[in-house]
Amino acid sequence: MAENLDDIDEKIIKMTQNGIPLKKSPFADIASKLGISEQEVIDRLKKMQEKDIIRRFGASIGHRDIGIVANAMCVWNVPDERTEEVGTIMAGFSEVTHCYERPRAPGWDYNLFAMVHSYTKEDCEEVAARISEATGIKDYKLLYSDREFKKTGVRL
């Protein structure tokens, strides 16, 4: 299924993707189950990071629970010939966590998506206004999430 991974790598991902334990040697159980050393588990995780199979290894934050409740999907209607240029400018804003170009669809004119997470809607609006200023794109909307049905992250 995952041609870039060997069997052990895949097992390591599956054994860590729901979270490693909060104990002094969190990789010890995995190592003993796989019959390899803890250091090998770690070396393989690092290797997968270098190969961009893993984007990062770290904490996923329950951002709503700590007060980051304004989560705006800012959507932009950008002329096709400007998407490259505008996407690059948007990605340069530190407040933007994700930026994608996606197709338009019937009833949906917006082709660039930029996520902004903050403590208040005003913050998000202020960031969007600065992006609009920097790019000259005036046709945009902020879609806030008000309920989370699921957030597991990508899993194998």
Add this chain to the structure above:
Amino acid sequence: MIFLDDTDKKILNTIQFGFPLETEPYKKLGDELGISENEIIERLDRLHDEGAVRKIGPIINRRGVGGTSTLVAASVPEEKVDEVAEYINEYHEVSHNYHRPEKFNIWFTISAANRERIDTILEELHEKTGVEFVDLPTKKLFKIGVRFNIK
């Protein structure tokens, strides 16, 4: 809402990207932040129980492991939103699913081994719910790097 003291914030801001990949990572983290290993573990245990930390683990690049993903939108009558969301959530491949109070009010992401699997999921969901799904696969990724600046 969870109350975070300055030490909690320091830990959270560090472990999003700077989690040490070592045999004793909490000890290393403690050394870096000037806190004992036991205190790091106790604090993370509490932050996890309270929901500030969902998990510590790998954030997987679906394309990197040989797969693909998409964002899907749907316009669903509000009284049916919960039911439809449940059908969507049943799929292991659905990684995020949110309600946004707009014309298109359900937004979810699917990460799967291949495009065929995504098509199958969308067809099945359409059969189960009768909802028309708008499939918006990534054309170009300009940035991904979720990092919350916790203040």
